[in-house]
Amino acid sequence: DVVMTQSPLSLPVTLGQPASISCRSSQSLVYSDGNTYLNWFQQRPGQSPRRLIYKVSNRDSGVPDRFSGSGSGTDFTLKLSRVEAEDVGVYYCMQGIQWPYTFGQGTKLEIK
């Protein structure tokens, strides 16, 4: 299985400040069709996961543009330009190139 490794696992951030989460995969996530199947999910307390980003950098409908995804190959980053209170929760990266899909350990974002 593809191993996904996130860092940091805990991310205290001051409101209005930027934040960044790293995700590394144990193998390239570039598929033969040329797409890179790396996703980011947000899980707010008490809620189910919600997809934010797919194929590295494509934001889902309704996701604020302060969220952005970047990266290539095996190294990826989720960035929040300015953290807001509603961003509190756990963020997961997930690879979709190889079944079974696998998740990172999760990064818990909290407000300082």
Added chain:
Amino acid sequence: EVQLVESGGGLVQPGGSLRLSCAASGFSLSDYYMDWVRQAPGKGLEWVGRSRNKPSGYTTDYAASVKGRFTISRDDSQNSLYLQMYSLKTEDTAMYFCARDNTGSYDFWGRGTLVTVSS
């Protein structure tokens, strides 16, 4: 609007059985692969199993931790997905989510149903 609604969770004793359901609306289940994903209390996300669609022969696959104990089925006419769980263990205690696979991604998730295995 796409919706997934899980049901059937509850408290069950070790060794017991439970059947979870996932009712889909806003899309045709027959067009998609569907997965079950679980989350133990305070832990991360773990893939449980997959149900492929009719073009892929309705085949299923399971995580090693549940293989031989869990069975996934679907009824496309009812737009519903099921997870039959047997021989439940305390380590199966988790929130169980159904999720729609859309080309290498889970684009929609249900709210989940909680399964607690305890004596």
